Amino acid sequence: MSMPALRRAGPASLGLSRLRANGAGITIAALLSLFILTPLVNVAIWAFTEIWRYPAVIPQKFGFRFWGDVLSRGDVHLAMTTSLSLAAIVTALSALICLPASYAFARMDFPGRNLFFMSFLTVYAFPKFGLYITIATIFLGLGLIGNFWGVVLIQLVSTLMFMVWIPVSAFQNVDRRQEEAARDAGASPLRVFWSITLPQVLPAISAAVLLTFVNTFYETEVAWLIGAPEVRTVPLLMVRFINSELVVQYGAVLSLLLWVPSFVLLMLVRRFLGAQALGRALGA
Amino acid sequence: MNRRNLFRSTIAAAALLAMPAAAMADVNRIDVYITGDSNIINFWNNIIKPAYEKANPQYTLNVVSARNNIAPIVDRALAALGSDVDPQVDIFDENDPNLPKGAIEKGLWVDFTKAGLANYGKLNPVTLETDYGLPYRGTQVVLAYDTTKLKPEDAPKTWAELVAWMKANPGQFTHNRPDTGGSGGNFVRRAIHEANGRDPSLFRIDNYVAGESDERLAKGFELLKEIAPYTYGPGSYSGDNMQSIQLLAQGVVTMVPVWSDMALDAVNKGVLPETTGFTQLTDLAFAGGFADMTVPTNAGNLEATMKLADIVLSPEVQTKVVTEIGAFPAISWEHLPQDLAAKYAAMQPASIPTFPGGPWVSAISDGWFRTVAPHVTR
Amino acid sequence: MSRAEATRQDTKGRRPIGLLLVAVPVFLVLSLIVWPVALSVFDTLTVETPSGVTLSLDAYRFFFSDSFSLRNLWMTVQVAAICTALLLAISLPIALYLRFSTSRLTGYIQALALFPLFVPSILLAYALIRTLGPNGTVDILLSAVGLPKLASPYLTIWGPIIGLVWDNLPLTLLIVLAGLGNVSRASIDAARDVGANRVQLLRYIILPRIRSTLLVAASFVILGLFSAFTLPYLLGPAVPEMMGPFMRRTIIDVDDPLQARTQAVVTFLICAAFAYFYVRSIARTRREQSS
Missing domain, CATH: 1.10.3720.10 (MetI-like)
Structure with missing residues (x-):
């Protein structure tokens, strides 16, 4: 590739790589959120729950008793x-x-x-x-x-x-x-x-x-x-x-x-x- | 900067070591270590503490929760024995004086037959297992089950019926590992009783003989191996009394063995649904037992602690044992109010089958882990 | 005084200062770790006979001929190996991203990855039981959309593995991230200019520079895993047990402190082997740097 060609390709490939980097970032962020946050969110919901039994998606009884x-x-x-x-x-x-x-x-x-x-x-x-x-x-x-x-x-x-x-x-x-x-x-x-x-x-x-x-x-x-x-x-x-x-x-x-x-x-x-x-x- | 840091840290370390430790310990404090669950802790804090502090205003009771973690504290008392160090332990609410090996011989525990307690004579003789432990509350393991899946009239009443039910409903039963809590431990012991003619008198604190006794235990383990393929998992044994209750609460299993007082508490707190039923085997009940208080002879406040022990055995506190925590009293019913005796005495089985501690504990734990647990694994 | 003499005196003079600077921590380690460990080791190597204390290898002979103990040890090694591999595999891409990206997402990712530091293992154990356990949240969500339930990792070997990976992620990530600080942007750009692709970059530029860091991370993690207690105890199967719960049960329930100490020493020796490899690699790196 000649120098001018490289120079022309420069900004475009830079944008592409930034996009790719952000794609990686979004993937990492999404997977990590799933792995780390699921148990934490669960704990947070439990803190406001008085009764939550299978198979209800939403706890049967919320409350601040605890x-x-x-x-x-x-x-x-x-x-x-x-x-x-x-x-x-x-x-x-x-x-x-x-x-x-x-x-x-x-x-x-x-x-x-x-x-x-x-x-x-x-x-x-x-x-x-x-x-x-x-x-x-x-x-x-x-x-x-x-x-x-x-x-x-x-x-x-x-x-x-x-x-x-x-x-x-x-x-x-x-x-x-x-x-x-x-x-x-x-x-x-x-x-x-x-x-x-x-x-x-x-x-x-x-x-x-x-x-x-x-x-x-x-x-x-x-x-x-x-x-x-x-x-x-x-x-x-x-x-x-x-x-x-x-x-x-x-x-x-x-x-x-x-x-x-x-x-x-x-x-x-x-x-x-x-x-x-x-x-x-x-x-x- | 480095040299200055070093200088300062040396000073700090020196100050640290020179700190007079004795000054920290409160001389008029009685340290009570509780093995039980929250209902027992609350009982000590709300009933026994005020009663004791009213009678002995110069002392305060320090109630410490020690669940599943008591051995290191016992070791601490043992290590301090013979020195003038205060182990900062006055009394354990539920402890096996036979552990660790040789503690009795070394003179770690107070012999209550010689302690001259005013209320010692009132104790119900069936509750007494050792001279070094002072029974004060009794409880028992029962089966808790989900009445939406198993009708009360179909609940098993004998060991044979229980096994038949398990085989008909694979994966619907679990118990916790015998080392992690008494509900699973006493289920395992019930199997041992079953395999030995349902005769609890074969197992006494002083008749464990390595080899011979292990054969008796092995017969029980064979029964457990037979049902292992039908347990939850199969062969998944939970890690705590409470985890078994949770598995029942989440509808994962239909039946688990539980401590009666703990399960009632769970229903009251909404952890277990109202639809939970309880049943006891009628051919021979699950082993239960009385919690033995033990007092190390090197307790910092030995005399005051003995007064505390006496108060716990008083008819007033023993009445509360029945009414507040739903447990059995350790003193005979004739020393308790008549109306209470009339109401509850029938509920208490003539005797709760017991299984001795001491060397049996280690033999059962080791045996179960080596033979039953690996039999079926996921 | 010649210049050479002065230099020699300089190095001589610095020696005691170095020793002085490390004196306090080294003293603490010697008196509160090495000494008690030595006592334990001595205890496992001797038996008390009427004629006095004699040397005996019985405790170790028992351990190494007991298939139950060996199985527990093997399970611990497996869990430690799997967890370490998973941890490095998870933290390396995250760390690379955090090190070389300028995106706003880095803040979120870093905070997320460090958050497990603030969750004590007892709570994590219960959160995981409620999440991944039978009829837990994942099952609830799956059955709500009509999918079959999860084969729950609870009470299997995968229970403690998931828990330990979750718990150790921040530590591993922090160490790897600290190591990546040694890889400069310029060297990456230079390699890129000569046409290196991502794999080549990782293999020839990044990995050689952070090799010792990865070793540090691995040894930190492995050592912690070998004495892990709460998560394997609450999430793992009854057998095989990991060494942490096994030791504890041997002391408390089986009432055999000698075997428990033997288990501790065996575990220690395995960890010490890792430690030795680590220290040797550090020493080599230093020699290379100084020559």
Whole structure:
């Protein structure tokens, strides 16, 4: 194809590829909606349902009975406070101790580096239930059973792998030439870190923070094995609602209540993640 | 920045470890772990808690739900035994003192025959299974069925009729796995009774002998293997008492075994339709039993907990056991109000067949999973 | 001081700082994971005899000669393999689209794919039973339009698979997406200019650059799958059981903590094998980069 021909074909093929890309997008969006949303919509309908039996397409009886029940309970408010502070404290502590470690693993050489790096795998590789039972015995001697800080400590350990590993690859992939150029131009190391390194690893860090926060918030085993009877979190309440209340509706209402703040959080983080990813995609 | 972070995190970690844990535990709090469903939790919160706190104003009752998750908490109490650590466990509402193995020998549980409880003598002797458990409410497994598909007059009355009905209606019966809840567990135990001459006295807490007893169990498993092809699925056993109820509610199956009190609650809440019927086998009822409270000897508030146990056995609370949760009282009817006894005593079977816990639990769970469950799979 | 000397001192000086930076997390892992794990392993390798503790492989001999245990292990491996394959197959196209498309749909797709993070597995289990279970919503809709009912995945091996894929999608997607950040738009355009088609692009440009990311994603997911409990317990068949419910039942119901620990250690060793491959590939990538 000659150059002028290519130039002429340019806009048309560009439009075609955009159309094709959007066709792919619509397909992905449709399939994903079906897969992800069907159970969620179901839960949402259940939250407003009092009786729904096969084969009715529309529930036999709608109502807000379970909303009143859930909202008027003192334990729901208490559990919400406990869960939020637990997740916030664990995430903050985790970021505080893991991000420097992550940087060190990515950029520095020191004895035992690979061994230490691999040691974080044990957090995930050993089946949790067996592990926590052993830990519970150890914690008992330390007086950390039924203690908020005991739960924080062990939750903190279970977040380590995400917080160290996810940013490591990002730190490794930071463009070293840019850093060197900035340093050659007289920028201080801190300044280089702040304006060159950090922006490049921020998407990975925010992904790690998001995962840590959410995983901590929705964790049940540790909260039960280490935290009972003192520490009562929202998911524990949900387990109790669903397992022992006979009706799914309490759990459905509670999660619907949680989805509102979750969605806001997700949108905030998404904008953050998306802007970075899209920004780089456009060559910025 | 990194160094500063590190410094701060060290401080935080140090503060974390130095936190005086003992200061967190409330010394005047009694921790009650409830294994039962919501009706039992509400019963403790609304009936027993006010009664106890009125009599002992210096203490508060902390009711904790522990459904299907009690073993780690028992392990915690066992681990604390012999040290001066407070396991933060005062009483379990329903627990088998024979588990884990050796807990009794190690002195984990309070022996109630020597505890000097004022109301201990009032207990109905048929409810007593062990010295280390204090029975306080009884319940039983029955069959719940959909009366729109099975007329009450056709409901099976014996094991043989039940099997015949299952074979005539394949896929219309299911029960949950014996490890996930008593309604399925006691269905399995009923098959074991059936295969051993319907004689519950053959199975006692102290007569499990590996090998010999396993043969008795195996006979029951053979009966279950025979009906496995006619269960829902076939061979799909649900994961919880409640899931069986849900399958019945959704019209997937026609009949499931259920706990009587739980199923009545489900009808009241609209989970099960009004058209749900109940039936009990008359040749030998499904095993049920009395919930045994157990108290670890290293409970933080042992003395106050014993007072609590006494209150639960008082005629006042036992009356409520009948009227509030529709369960059987653990103390003899002569200690209860006459009008109540006149009204309900007939309802309580002369004795609920029971199946002992302890080593039998593990033998049945392991045996069922190894022989019955793999027999038919989808 | 010569320049070379200064450099050498520099590297020497940095060593303790690196160690210091990783000290706290490493200490936590050693004291709260490695130590208890070591205790468990020791427990499974020894028996108490009147003359003291002696080494014994009986616990493992039992496990590996017991067809019931092996079947459960095999089921777990199968579920983990199927889930991982499905997860990578689903997340890769989504991630590619999110990375390289400028369409407005990306926002919607990303939010949707991340939403399972906010659904605890206990609730998901019940939602799936109500949706895909017998006479669930799908059946209701199918029978409303006169179609036959679904062969329900509930209480079969596909129940936990669907649940676990749903549950792990956001994690996998986030990791793959993070890895795709390494593939620049420019390199794609350059390959396109020399006439590479989509398959070639994927095969020669994109996949080599995100190979280690895919490995990370796979190992993360596999490790989580091996100890999954709630979804297999509520959605899966009675037998074979996945290792999570199996271990729990062995501790609580069968009252055999030694076998439960043995199961845990065996599971751990399999996971550790995955971990080893992962770490080796990372190390190789690093060597390639530094040389």
